[in-house]
Amino acid sequence: MGNLSGNAYALTVLSPIKPGIIADEQIAYADKVRSILQGWNGLPNSPMTAVPQTYLCRYFVLDNVYTESQPGGSAPDTLNDWLPVVPDWLRRAAMPAHDQLKSRYLVFSANVYVGPSGDIAPYLRGMWQAIRKEVESIWQYCYGFDEVKDADGFAAYIQRCALPASLFFVGSNDEPLPEQLKALYIKQQFARFAVDNQGLPTATLRQNFQAFMKQIAPHELATPTWEPGKYRLP
Amino acid sequence: MSNIAGKAYAMNVITPIRWYTAWLNKLIFWVALQRPATLKGLITLSLIHYARWVIIGRDQFPHVHPSQPRETLKYSYMLFFSNFNGSWDQYVDSFTFAIPSGLDMFWKWNVRYSKSVSLTPFHKYIRYNQLDTLHYYNAYPLATSNDVKSARIVKAKLLDFDSATRDASDDDFAKQYRTLLRDLQHDLGDMYPTPIVSMSAYQVERRQRWHEGQLDGSKH
Amino acid sequence: MTYQLDLLDIQGNVLRAYGRFRYPAARYVFFNIRDGAKGRAFVAALTRRVTTAVQWGEGPDKLPPPEWTLNVAFNYQGLKELDLPRESLIGFSPEFVAGMKDRKDILGDDGPSAPEHWDPIWQHNRETREHDVHIFVSINGLMPLPKDAKPAAVQAAVNDAKARVEAGYRWLLEQVAAQQGGVALLGGHRGDNGELLDYQDVQAVLENGVPTSKEHFGYTDGIGDPVFEGVPYDAERINGRGKQLANGQWAPLAAGEFLLGHTDEALEYPPAPSPLLLARNGTYMIYRKLHENVGTFERYLDEHGQRYPGGKELLAAKFVGRWRDNGAPIVKAWDDASKARFDADYKAADGHGKDQLLSNFTYDEDMSGGRCPFSAHIRRINPRASLEFTRDEQDPAKVCGAFSVSEGAFDTPGALANRRRVLRRGLPYGTVKDRSRDDGNHGIIIMMLNADINRQFEFVQQQWINYGNDFKAGNDKEILLGNHSQSEHFPSKAVLQVDPASDDAPYILPRLPRFVETRGGEYFFVPSLTALRMIAAGTVDPT
């Protein structure tokens, strides 16, 4: 399946937003969703830091589909250049037409670690458990979400809104997020170690190295490590 | 909006495909999956954490409730989502400079796609079909895809070195330590904040908060 | 058909680095326009004397080289004060409109490089109407052929060149006076003793009175410079300076990378203002005054030269990618033996042979950086085809610090470098009186020309000098120019890679200080002769 590459999963969710209006705020549901999501940017960090195994994810609102394109030069166009008999209406018929969506969609796209099972449901249940309040605050405006009552319901609902990927390209790797973060921590620490210990006598280097390994505790994933979403190093 | 989270940029592009040629795109992606050599350019560029292509048939927009109207569209659509390192210009330009034919292969069947060379029409094509992200989360804002890949290597090498040198003589330890550093000579780049690519008021303010140690509350 | 440029329509400084044509001294002067009509009259007077790119010599299409050259450029404010129509003005690129000071965050001009430390003329630029820089004028003086090779004769010739610069400057002041206050000269360039001067003087660094191609850190400079289509006097210089092709050959770059109104490497005209006659054969120029911290450089080099296994001079070469003495590229001369071979070949070669030894090289044999480190000045600024590289192994057990060419991955091996090239002009300024000190007034006035400031100069400055991800170096910066961190907590470093097959460890340059600091600058537009005449006549008309 296109959603999976090794242990990494490409989740693509389009949840249709209902056409309602919040009267006292003079705001459409879709714009309300948009403004709540924008509000997350002002928090010290994203609510998604709390959702286990999220490498990267994004939210936006799809208002409509778009069809910007080349101004001219399609096949009838070229024919028209060669054969003046090709009528102009035929040439123009090849220009893109306007398409109109009937609903606006909340788009949630995430790159996550799911492990060998390849099942996205445990991730979604984890999301519900970690940030149920935030999830409800945005999805409440979507069709069919009123029926979601628990983690299983959420996982099932999101999967109904999900679309399969045709191609998922993993340019980094598909290790569990805590492994990735620990490795990044170790990389940064070791770069420092290499600088600080350059040119020392071997005995000292050796001693320092032992202390270093103890300090970084390479097998302890929990700590010391980088916290998810961290913008600033300790 | 916020298309940027640390060193990653979130790009979303939606482009129309004629419903009766959508299968061709799927076929091309299927071939790409079977033959990793087609992705060699992408791998060499090494600018992407994760990327995906999703094809939505014109009658495949999710329909989750009887009260939701069904979509009636003329076209099917291709969605492209990428998480890349660097600025918009750097990314788009690197792709058109380095792998124009690869891009054209993936987008060729999109209605009136402008081709990746010349650059300006391609820039416009992407710009106008790009959907801005409202909230973007990155678990490692300070790391690039190169860093994530390097980190895995550093960790593994370090553990190997540690176990191989426990009982080594001092001389042997020194020799193996040199080897360790040499093996990792391309993996020790620092991970500090990214150079500034955005001058939006929000990003400027965010940098200010970073300098003041307010992000994550980790002052020092 | 070979590509043809209208040499008489292109300003001479665009196609020629005058220093290479026996002009060892120059003066840069800046003006504020007080009155649009008089400003245009001033431009008209200058235009009649502007040096073009015409071939020098005898013959039907040639002219003799002038005793002093004159070239003119404008920044955005200047074009506005000359009353260019708004519709033309909005066609210039956003970064040109904004100016260099406004782009400081993009360029990494922070800490000691921040605008508050710039020379007063640059500090005051774009703050108040009266102090805005509008016009740039450069005058280079021709050095007559010395009577003989003795230092006294050469010195006399250098003095003649300087006298010619003075003559040009006097002429320039007469043109200013003729406009009766319509144009004001802007002073405020810091001089050697902290005084403020009316102009920026530059000249080749002298050794015993004889001009050299050295800059103040002691490096041989002025070798690498892009070669593009249609420049007649660069026909012999394509190898190593053009673009590297898949078959190992070199070809000139597309003219549109450096001149507006010509097709570029993407087979299109670079974005430019209208009308076409305003843009065509013109280009953008980046002017930067860069101070060199000679004391810091000497101390750092001494300290690490003692520890670095290859010794001090090899270490100095690693910073730049070239040896200080004769400019030998370290990819060709990476240790004592290969350097001795290079030196012998160099001695034996004729002029063209010498030039090819210095410039005609690639990084193909050095994909891992064991010879020229990834953070060296010239590898960062012009990586040639070396960015088409990869680590063949992702399996940690097999990783060994080596990279190799990722053959066929890109459309053309230089894909990531060919659209990031900049023409390089300018000369050193000031004299170093005490090599143990940073203060004083010594550095380089560098002028870079390109068709797209953002895609070419700013990209290189931001992504390759002040950041290292394209070189798999994370935030590690270019050694010589990087705006190295001032913070204890986030010190800057650089890794000097070694041959992966050796038994050596890479040397890490720790806590890199800032060797170079920005002291000012601005973005200018260098119009063609046709455009100058139209600007002067007020006939630029995009309708």
Ligand code: HEM
């Ligand atoms: C004080 C500051 C600088 C010093 C001391 C310096 C010194 C040097 C030296 C010694 C070389 C090698 C000789 C040669 O290839 O010509 C060189 C090359 C070069 N420099 Fe600089 N430079 C400085 C600033 C800059 C800046 C700011 C840029 C542009 C962003 C730049 C662009 C170049 C280019 C394009 C080359 C030729 C590279 C090649 O084609 O291989 N330099 N510089």
